[in-house]
Amino acid sequence: GESVGLHLPTLSVQEGDNSIINCAYSNSASDYFIWYKQESGKGPQFIIDIRSNMDKRQGQRVTVLLNKTVKHLSLQIAATQPGDSAVYFCAENIIGAAGTALIFGKGTTLSVSS
């Protein structure tokens, strides 16, 4: 069935380092993938998305890479800051009988120490 998962539950980095968070998906028909950031006690916040016809997309300090051959997605955060500490989820956009919704992976907790 459709599923999106993450490789590591936790990642600890030093301030200023680059962070890489990984995600594997199983549905080769997936068309959109999205990364969300969730801070404690809050709802998920959109970071960046990528369509399946792209390999790479860049935002401000973030880059998402998509490898369709091995069904792998990654989020790279440049010059990680303490404010980046949060749980990061990848999600897959699905299209069903009632429109679109998201299927989430389990998440990676990023801890940034100064």
Add this chain to the structure above:
Amino acid sequence: NAGVTQTPKFQVLKTGQSMTLQCAQDMNHEYMSWYRQDPGMGLRLIHYSVGAGITDQGEVPNGYNVSRSTTEDFPLRLLSAAPSQTSVYFCASSYSTGASSYNEQFFGPGTRLTVL
């Protein structure tokens, strides 16, 4: 705009009680959906909707009912609460630019539900 609002923020129920979690958005979004998040887990889709009168089940629909009578509101009903429904519930909405497109989903702040 207030965005996506959810009420209540916190709720404690006894097993067997019923209640409705409210979700409203003022962005005229067609798509709305409900998710639950258990400790240490990602969000799981409960039900979703593309407009008034059109809903569908997600990954974990059992024990929950929804209806969509207006564009703005998408309430989630628990008919007979169970301890397994203890979770944080998030509502989300997005606009539509076509069936095959993706648009950013905006999430509400969540409702933390405890069932004793």
